[in-house]
Structures are given as structure tokens and as C-alpha cells.
Amino acid sequence: MYKYEEIAESLAKQIRSGNLKSGERCPSTRQICRQFKVSLATSVQALSILERQGLVEARPQSGYYVRSAVPPSALLKKTDSAPTAKIATTHVIAGPMVEECIAAARNPLLAPLGAATPSATLMPVKALMRAFALSARELGPDAMLYELPAGSEDLRRQIARRTPLSGFEVSADDVIITNGGMEAISIALRTTTKPGDIVAIESPIYFGILELIADLDLKVAPISSHPSTGLDIDCLTSVVKQKKVAAIIGIPNFNNPVGGTMPDGAKKLLAELVSAADIPFIEDDLYGDLYHHGTRPVAVKSFDRTGNVIYCSSFSKTLSPGIRLGWSIPGKYHDAYQKRKSINTLSSPTWSQSAVANYLKGNAYDRHLEQFRRILVEQVHQYIHAILQCFPEGTKVASPQGGFVLWVQLPVGVDSQKIWAEARANKISIIPGYAFSAAGDQFRNFIRISCGHPFNRIMEKAIKKLGLLTGKVARE
Numbered sequence: 001m002y003k004y005e006e007i008a009e010s011l012a013k014q015i016r017s018g019n020l021k022s023g024e025r026c027p028s029t030r031q032i033c034r035q036f037k038v039s040l041a042t043s044v045q046a047l048s049i050l051e052r053q054g055l056v057e058a059r060p061q062s063g064y065y066v067r068s069a070v071p072p073s074a075l076l077k078k079t080d081s082a083p084t085a086k087i088a089t090t091h092v093i094a095g096p097m098v099e100e101c102i103a104a105a106r107n108p109l110l111a112p113l114g115a116a117t118p119s120a121t122l123m124p125v126k127a128l129m130r131a132f133a134l135s136a137r138e139l140g141p142d143a144m145l146y147e148l149p150a151g152s153e154d155l156r157r158q159i160a161r162r163t164p165l166s167g168f169e170v171s172a173d174d175v176i177i178t179n180g181g182m183e184a185i186s187i188a189l190r191t192t193t194k195p196g197d198i199v200a201i202e203s204p205i206y207f208g209i210l211e212l213i214a215d216l217d218l219k220v221a222p223i224s225s226h227p228s229t230g231l232d233i234d235c236l237t238s239v240v241k242q243k244k245v246a247a248i249i250g251i252p253n254f255n256n257p258v259g260g261t262m263p264d265g266a267k268k269l270l271a272e273l274v275s276a277a278d279i280p281f282i283e284d285d286l287y288g289d290l291y292h293h294g295t296r297p298v299a300v301k302s303f304d305r306t307g308n309v310i311y312c313s314s315f316s317k318t319l320s321p322g323i324r325l326g327w328s329i330p331g332k333y334h335d336a337y338q339k340r341k342s343i344n345t346l347s348s349p350t351w352s353q354s355a356v357a358n359y360l361k362g363n364a365y366d367r368h369l370e371q372f373r374r375i376l377v378e379q380v381h382q383y384i385h386a387i388l389q390c391f392p393e394g395t396k397v398a399s400p401q402g403g404f405v406l407w408v409q410l411p412v413g414v415d416s417q418k419i420w421a422e423a424r425a426n427k428i429s430i431i432p433g434y435a436f437s438a439a440g441d442q443f444r445n446f447i448r449i450s451c452g453h454p455f456n457r458i459m460e461k462a463i464k465k466l467g468l469l470t471g472k473v474a475r476e
């Protein structure tokens with residue numbers, strides 16, 4: 001590593017840890033010269049690396065400043081949402097258009113701004129391959145047999161060992177392994193609801209959950225989600241008072257797509273609410289480990305005293321979606337949940353469970369997460385910066401404090417269905433906002449952009465093209 005790269009890394013660390021806050025002045029080139037005992041040219045090079053990474057910006061005659069991800073004028077402060085006074089329930093309409101969007105998001109021939117998947121280049125592929133090889137040697141022919149319905153004890157122990165990071169403590173017996181987060185949520189819903197029941201859902205919400213709800217023939221009561229503080233607890237309280245709610249689903253940490261995170265006080269109120277009303281809260285915490293600064297936000301589960309929270313997560317966003325491993329900590333629904341898991345898929349794959357358990361035993365996962373988070377902060381910054389440069393005036397962007405999806409509000413009147421179709425014709429995948437709404441009629445001028453892939457030339461061109469298309473549609 002060259003000296004200027006070392007200096008850039010040291011300053012980047014200060015920014016990421018919050019020691020240098022957004023809007024604050026960076027050390028000047030002369031201060032860097034003195035502090036690191038380097039030439040002026042070296043300190044200029046270090047600052048230009050940070051500028052390229054989108055972490056600082058040069059201000060004429062004033063020096064370098066830590067860049068806020070989104071300037072106040074372009075910061076998305078609210079998402080149009082369900083009214084709080086009169087709560088309407090609706091069936092989910094997962095129309096063919098949504099299916100087409102999802103298929104396009106998974107099409108490898110398109111610039112991948114659609115699916116919320118980290119690039120394989122950011123996954124610890126070699127270490128995982130080694131873990132698989134070790135498991136094959138250790139298990140021998142047993143790798144070919146069924147696991148227990150609850151899952152490998154080894155893996156459950158590793159998962160339980162990590163729960164204090166999310167603010168609670170459980171044992172391996174409390175954990176049930178699933179085939180990814182989707183199965184964890186699906187079993188939670190199947191265990192606690194029957195067709196026709198009402199489920200209160202954070203809105204907007206990940207479209208996979210909406211498809212699942214449609215498939216189970218449930219009705220939904222949408223609860224608005226704020227770009228910074230997540231699920232609106234007042235709105236939820238009023239829904240629970242007015243309707244017979246069978247279950248609640250939310251993404252309290254770095255909601256997909258909006259990006260908000262509930263403050264601890266609201267999480268505590270939520271845990272108390274579901275406990276008092278005796279309703280299950282299905283907590284989707286797939287993105288909790290991907291915080292951009294500081295420490296991991298706790299889970300609602302950490303305030304759960306009655307077992308009403310069914311915690312769900314997976315390794316899809318942090319390690320590999322192809323491994324298809326997730327888990328649930330179903331609280332008081334444990335036995336019913338385990339029975340459903342057994343009926344659903346009998347058990348999850350033996351070999352992958354053993355491999356991931358082996359991988360989790362050392363500190364490789366923590367080191368990977370640390371590096372991955374560092375990359376994500378920069379990547380998300382780069383995408384935000386490009387969107388604000390290339391999209392027409394009136395565009396607003398949420399500023400998520402974790403995860404890697406961006407909720408973008410297009411200028412008033414721009415229909416994201418048109419943008420989606422034009423983008424598709426230009427070999428770019430995005431997800432239009434309405435795919436995240438239950439009735440398919442909200443968030444029409446929103447799109448979700450995934451920042452899971454390094455911001456290279458292809459992505460830069462794709463964002464530029466999207467900006468041009470949005471400008472064109474806005475003028476029509």
C-alpha cells in the first residue's frame with residue numbers, strides 16, 4: 001500500500017467511525033503533511049482518493065469537507081403512505097407486471113440495479129469453498145443425509161452465539177434453520193394466520209413478502225414507514241385498536257426499500273404492544289448487520305419479554321444468497337413453527353449448514369462483515385452522488401444508515417412504470433415503487449436502486465441513462 005493510500009484509509013476510518021462528521025472540514029493538506037510527515041503531493045493524492053470515493057468534497061478556496069451523503073434539499077423526508085385516521089384493509093395484488101419486474105431484476109444480462117443482492121465479488125467465496133471442503137471431509141457420507149427439522153445443532157449454536165450483538169441472548173434450542181429468510185417469514189405467517197386474516201405490514205415493504213401474503217390469501221393493513229425512523233408506531237397502534245390483526249410484519253432495521261430504522265424507544269413500544277395484544281410480530285432483520293456507522297442496531301426481539309416476536313434473518317445479504325440459509329427464533333411459537341418447518345421442507349440442506357457453521361467458528365465472518373460494511377458505505381455514497389448528479393431536479397433520495405438499497409423519489413408526475421419499461425429496453429434493471437405497495441397503486445413516482453454491485457463504468461453509464469430517461473419522461 002502506498003503512503004497516500006494509507007493516509008486516505010486512515011481518514012476514511014475517521015469518517016466511518018463518526019470522528020469526522022458530515023459537513024465537517026477535513027484536515028488541510030498542510031495538516032496532513034505535518035501529521036503524517038509526507039510531502040504536499042502525497043497529501044493531495046490522499047484527499048483525491050477520498051474525493052473519488054465520494055467521502056469528501058472540495059470547496060473552492062476553503063479545502064476539503066466530509067460529504068453528507070444527501071444534501072438537505074435532495075433528502076427524502078417522507079414517503080407517501082397509508083392514512084392513519086381511517087384504516088383500510090386490502091388484498092395484495094401481485095399482478096403480472098410485478099412478476100415481470102422481479103424476473104427482470106434477476107436477469108444477468110441487465111445492469112443489476114434491481115435485485116437487492118450483493119455482487120459475488122464482495123462475498124468471501126474462497127473461505128466459503130474451504131468451509132464446504134472441510135465439512136465434506138468431516139461429515140463424509142453423512143453430508144448426504146437429512147438434517148434435523150430444526151437444523152444442524154452446530155449452526156444453531158453459532159447463530160445463538162451471535163445474538164447478543166442484536167441485544168438479546170438465546171440458546172441453540174431456540175433457533176430453527178430455514179431455507180433463507182423467505183422460508184423463515186413464510187413459516188411464521190403460516191403458523192400464525194389463516195386465509196382471510198388481516199396482517200399489518202410496514203409499507204412500502206419488500207415485494208417478496210407481498211407475493212407471499214397474496215399466495216396465503218391474507219388481507220393487509222398497511223402501516224407507513226418513514227425514510228429515517230422506519231415503521232410508524234402510532235399508526236400501528238391505531239390499526240391494532242381498530243382491526244382484528246392476526247400478525248404484524250416489519251423490517252425495523254434498514255427497511256427494504258425505504259431504509260429507515262426504528263429508534264430503540266419505538267422498538268420497545270412495539271414489543272410491548274404485541275405483548276399486550278398477544279399478536280405475533282414477525283421481525284425481518286436481514287439487513288441489521290449491515291450498519292454503516294457505529295454499532296449494530298438492536299432487534300425488537302431484544303425488548304420481547306413474552307415470546308411474541310418471531311425473529312427472522314438469513315445469510316443472503318451478508319454472506320451468500322445462493323447458500324439459501326436463514327433462521328428463525330420463534331419465541332412462544334417455537335413448537336408449532338418447527339412442526340410447520342418439518343411439513344414444509346423436512347429440513348434444510350445438511351452440507352451447507354455444516355459448511356456455514358464451520359465458517360462461523362473463527363473470526364472470518366466478523367472480519368468479512370467489517371470489510372463488507374466499509375465497502376457498502378462507499379458504494380452507497382457513490383450511487384447517491386451519481387443519482388443526484390444525473391437525475392432531473394426534484395429527485396429526492398433517502399439516506400439509509402445501513403444496507404444497500406436506495407429509495408428514490410422521482411419528480412412529481414413521473415410514472416416509474418414508464419421508467420421501468422424504458423430502462424428494461426436499455427438493458428437496465430430497477431424496481432418500480434409500486435411493486436412495494438400492497439394494492440400496487442402507491443409509490444408510483446418512486447424507484448428502488450440496489451447498490452450491491454461495485455460502482456464501475458457499467459453502473460455509472462446505467463445511472464446516467466436512467467437520469468436521462470427520467471428527464472425525458474418528466475418532459476412528456
Ligand SMILES: Cc1ncc(COP(=O)(O)O)c(C=O)c1O
Nearest residue numbers: 116180181182206256286314316
Ligand atoms: C427484506 C427482505 N426480506 C427477505 C428477503 C428474502 O431473503 P432470502 O433470500 O434469505 O430468502 C429479502 C431478499 O431480498 C429481503 O430484502
